[in-house]
Amino acid sequence: MTESRAPIRGLEGVVAAETRLCDLDGAGGRLAYRGYDIGDLARRATFEEVAALLWDGELPDRARLDRLRGDLAAARAVPAALVETFRLMPPGADPMRALQAAVAVLGLHDPDAGDNSRAANLRKAARLTSQIATAICAHHRIRSGREPVAPAADLDHAANMLYMLTGRRPAPAAARAFDASLTLYAEHELNASTFTTRVIASTQSDLHSAVAGGVGALKGPLHGGAGEAVMRTLLEIGEVANVDRFVAEALATRRRLMGFGHRVYRAGDPRAAILRGLAEEACRQSGQFKWYEMAAALHERIQRAKGLIPNVDFYSAPLFYSLGIPLDLFTPVIAAGRIAGWTANIIEQHDDNRLIRPRGDYRGPGRREFVPLDQR
Ligand code: ACO
Numbered sequence: 388m389t390e391s392r393a394p395i396r397g398l399e400g401v402v403a404a405e406t407r408l409c410d411l412d413g414a415g416g417r418l419a420y421r422g423y424d425i426g427d428l429a430r431r432a433t434f435e436e437v438a439a440l441l442w443d444g445e446l447p448d449r450a451r452l453d454r455l456r457g458d459l460a461a462a463r464a465v466p467a468a469l470v471e472t473f474r475l476m477p478p479g480a481d482p483m484r485a486l487q488a489a490v491a492v493l494g495l496h497d498p499d500a501g502d503n504s505r506a507a508n509l510r511k512a513a514r515l516t517s518q519i520a521t522a523i524c525a526h527h528r529i530r531s532g533r534e535p536v537a538p539a540a541d542l543d544h545a546a547n548m549l550y551m552l553t554g555r556r557p558a559p560a561a562a563r564a565f566d567a568s569l570t571l572y573a574e575h576e577l578n579a580s581t582f583t584t585r586v587i588a589s590t591q592s593d594l595h596s597a598v599a600g601g602v603g604a605l606k607g608p609l610h611g612g613a614g615e616a617v618m619r620t621l622l623e624i625g626e627v628a629n630v631d632r633f634v635a636e637a638l639a640t641r642r643r644l645m646g647f648g649h650r651v652y653r654a655g656d657p658r659a660a661i662l663r664g665l666a667e668e669a670c671r672q673s674g675q676f677k678w679y680e681m682a683a684a685l686h687e688r689i690q691r692a693k694g695l696i697p698n699v700d701f702y703s704a705p706l707f708y709s710l711g712i713p714l715d716l717f718t719p720v721i722a723a724g725r726i727a728g729w730t731a732n733i734i735e736q737h738d739d740n741r742l743i744r745p746r747g748d749y750r751g752p753g754r755r756e757f758v759p760l761d762q763r
Contacts, residue, residue, distance in 0.1 A: 403585075403743070404736070405739075406576065406735060407735070408441060408728065408735060409574045411575065411576045413652050413653060413654075414654065416655040416656065418575075418657050418658065420573070423440065423446070429570045432446070433570075434544050434724070434727070435544055437573050437727065438455070438512075438516060438573065439452065441573065442509055442734065459516065459544055460517075460538070460547075462514040462516075463520075463521050465518050466493070469489055469496070469522060470535060473485065476530075478530055482526060482530075483603075483605070483722075485530075486519070486526070486722060487602040487603055489522040489526065490519070490598050490599040493595060494596065494599070497511060497595060500595060503737050505738065508594055508733065508737060512727075515595070515730065516726050520723050521538060523723060524552045527713065533554075539556070543562070545562055545563075545565045545569055546566070549561065549565055552716070558672070561669065561672070564668065564669050564706060568662065568665065568706060568724065569723065570724070571658045571662060572699065572703075573724050574731065575728065579604045579605075579607070579610050580604035580605040583597075584601040584732055584736075585597075585732055585736045586600075586743045588736040589742050591740065594733050597729070597733050598733070602722055605721065605722055611700070613645045613646055613698070614646070614707065614721065615704075616645035616646070617682075617704035618704040618707070618717065620644070620646075620685075621685075624685070626677065626681070627680045627684055630684040631688065634685065634688040634689065634692065644689055646700045647696065647697055648695050652696060652698070654696070655696050656696060656697065656698045656699055658699040659701055659702055662699065663683075663702040665702070666682065669705075669706050673709035673710075675709055678705035678708060678709065681705075682705050703717070
């Protein structure tokens with residue numbers, strides 16, 4: 388066993404697992420899932436096809452896709468106990484906390500909960516992908532004083548989620564944009580939340596426990612929580628004409644700009660480029676084009692001044708906003724996409740497991756005599 392004593396802050400650049408899921412080229416600004424370019428997948432495949440690709444290793448043929456769509460649609464209902472749990476939560480409960488609790492409750496009710504075999508993990512991955520979408524929407528409806536919207540069997544996963552959230556059937560363009568954004572969020576190698584799921588899975592704990600941990604990691608503003616913060620920034624700026632003043636102040640106060648920068652992508656995040664186009668179209672359709680204009684102006688000024696690139700969460704903010712998604716549901720929606728990658732990583736970890744257990748570099752006091760309580 389080799390042991391390096393020098394800690395690597397934030398594990399930057401550390402390669403912690405072999406994976407066949409995601410090929411992330413940070414220097415070239417390219418991303419592929421199982422060899423397929425992210426642009427092709429976002430534009431030409433549905434989220435269901437992408438989930439099958441991540442879970443099975445290959446794009447599904449028609450029969451596999453039909454089967455998966457049937458399985459996902461059949462799993463949309465959540466246990467009544469979960470809906471009751473939502474009713475018992477404080478009205479102001481953070482939706483990510485509610486989601487983390489929901490994943491744990493779903494684990495209590497899942498017939499395969501303690502079975503870590505590949506077949507059981509695949510069944511749980513599909514079930515949880517469906518149930519997470521329903522849970523996010525049901526919690527939102529209940530906290531807003533309304534009843535959950537029953538899933539619509541004839542709608543695809545993305546369209547159905549928008550429907551359960553708003554109670555309105557989405558326009559085809561909105562459903563397509565939302566579907567593409569779920570694909571863009573579906574997988575991203577060993578980001579903080581996925582690494583968390585792998586660490587938990589490596590103890591031979593189960594899929595629901597690992598996903599609940601992933602939700603906790605995604606919640607933070609340096610990770611999935613950035614999208615909501617981006618929209619709050621745009622709302623704070625208010626008008627396109629205020630962008631220059633905002634940028635001058637942000638630079639002067641060395642403010643951390645949410646939605647900018649990335650640990651791995653230095654030249655550009657390929658997902659941001661695709662989301663930019665989707666946001667432009669969605670903002671135009673919603674009649675609130677100023678959010679796109681403001682984001683584009685902010686992007687241009689910040690990149691010029693600081694060389695910072697917009698990451699995946701930057702243009703998804705005006706996109707989600709114009710799709711009518713409440714601000715504090717931006718991160719849960721990201722979880723609804725990332726669940727495909729989390730579960731694929733958990734399966735990969737269980738398929739070839741070794742406990743993930745790094746070392747710490749101790750910097751505290753040297754060995755000393757114990758001091759009894761009455762002598763301290
Ligand atoms: N705003 C201002 N300055 C920044 C930003 C930013 N968003 N990002 C990086 N920098 C600067 C830092 O101040 C630092 O400068 P310094 O060396 O002069 O102090 C330098 O760039 C390096 O920054 P680090 O924080 O060390 O870079 P790290 O790789 O740890 O951070 C991170 C990556 C966390 C994403 C960072 O860029 C950030 O905080 N961005 C804002 C939050 C965000 O958008 N998160 C979403 C990431 S994508 C996702 O998780 C889905």
